[in-house]
Amino acid sequence: MGSVEDVFRDLSVARRLQPADPSYVLDLALPSTCGSTSAPGSELLAVCCSSHSVRLHSRETLRVCGEYEGHEGTVFGVRFSPSSPHLLFTGSADGTLRSWDVRQPGSAAARVFQSDLEHSYCSFDVSCNGGVLCAGTEQVDEDSFLVFWDVRMAGTTHEAGGERERMLGVYSESHSDDITAVCFHPARADRVATGATDGLVNVFDLSLGMEDDALVTTCNCDSSTSALCWSGKNLDQLLCLSHDEGLHLWDLARLDSDEPFTLLSSPDARTLVSLPEGTSLDYFVGGAWLKEAGHLLLLGGANTGDLHLLDCRGSGLRLIKSLKGGHSAIVRCFQWDAIGGxxxxxxxxxxxxxxxxxxxxxxxxxxxxxxSVSSMHLKIKAHRKLANKKDKQQTTTVISTV
Structure with missing residues (x-):
């Protein structure tokens, strides 16, 4: 891959899909195939919608290849298993994570992952080896939970409310409000970052087991976390975006040094970008680390549908390319398809x-x-900003992952 400008300067709309279903597109996922297109499912793109459905598309033509139904609440996220591209995971506000076999479009969920019946999830991710699922809950009374399952561990438990997949463990002390982001490290299966509406971003080493021992560091973003992204040549930098358009970039490799580990911080990162006259930057969609180019890509947008591709580094944000003539409303998600360019x-x-x-x-x-779609679909829940972490007395469950 050449420079960022070489990759993006000539981008224009190649294909546009407008299904009859008027629901929002909330999240996208591509399988992790390490450059291979021969594995089953590697030719697919997964999409979750505000209608509670999950669609499979051809990543090349965008044509619909299948659809799954079963969730009873908003499906906020979709992920392919890094170890099995035919396996798809989805997370929903109905309090379940589900796995689906993309070789059988339209089939029922292969497995349903659930914790306490009072738990409603608002974030989840799967580890880079495909072995561990982690879901973040909304606040329950004064508690918020990170719930873990070992995907490789088959078996269910019979509890009040029915049969459910056996949990690997629970962390309950590190966040005090809705856990809005869970992001596993791209290369270390035992490393996970989490963010919440309490203004805290936590990084855990799950191989250390107990929650207090596993907590590597806590960063304060002073706002509600909307997205997290691992980046940097050694994947030791962490990007945090907030719901009020704040941005923080931390170098976690500096935690044990005297150097400041905050590379970039702004309560409103829109002010860091210089745009041509007549254009606007109203929000950020998310970030993606482009390994081949060695750059952190940030996607921002205008409420009119225009998009801005930004280069993010410690020195600030730089506009690479503005994309017009595509969307006509707020963009909720994106993926860079390195195989298809x-x-x-x-x-x-x-x-x-x-x-x-x-x-x-x-x-x-x-x-x-x-x-029109109800504004209830705009967010799973109105997010609250808390200044300080609440004291908790919950017991922590030991987690061992690898």
Whole structure:
């Protein structure tokens, strides 16, 4: 891969999918195939929608290949298993994580992961070896929980409320409000970062077991976390975006040194970007580490649907390219398809777009009208900012992962 400018300067809409279903596109996922397109499921793109459904698309043509139903609440996230590209995980506010076999489109969930019946999840992720699932709950009374399952450990328990997958363990003391982001390290299966509306971002080493021992560091972003992303040449930097458009970039390799580990921090990172006259930056979608280019890509957008590709580093943010003529509403998610050389985006206009260099648009499907969707779909829950972490007395469960 050449420079960031070489990759993105000629991007234009290649394909545009507008399904008849007017629901928002909330999250996208591509399988982790390490450059291979021969494994089952590697040719797919997974999409979750505000209609509680999960769709499979061709990553090349965007055409719908299948659909799954079963969740009873908002599906906020979708992830392919890094170890088995035919296995897809989804997380929902209905208090379940589910796994699906992409070789059997339309089938029922292969497994259902659930903890306490009072738990409603608002974030989840799967470890880089595909072995551990972690879900973050909304606040329950004065507690918030990180719940873990070992995917490789088959078996269920019979408890009040029915049968459920056996949990690996629970952390209950490190966050005091809704846990809005869970992000496993891309190369270390035992390392996970979590963020919440309490303003804290925690990094854990799960191999150390007990919660107090596993907590490597706590960073304060002074706001509600919206997204986390591991980055840097050695993947030891952590990007945190907040719901009020704040941005923090920490170098965790400096934790044991005298050097400051905060590389970049702004309560409103929109002020760090210089845009051409007549354009606006209203929000950030998320970040992605481009390994081949050695750059941290940040995607921002305007409420009108325009997008801005930004280069993020310790010195600040720099505009790479603005993308116009694609979306007509807020963009909620994106993925960079390194194999296909394409940027994939989805948003509140219901559109799924594929952007490629020098492309001429091929329309995959259109509709004449877009019905409005309730603003309840905008966020799973109104997020609260808490200044300090609350004291907790919950007992911690030991977790051993590898």
């Amino acid at each position: 394409a940027l994939l985006t989805g948003g509140e206009d219901g559109k799924l777009l594929q952007w490629k260099a020098g492309a001429e648009e091929i329309s995959v499907g259109k509709r004449d009208t877009l019905k």
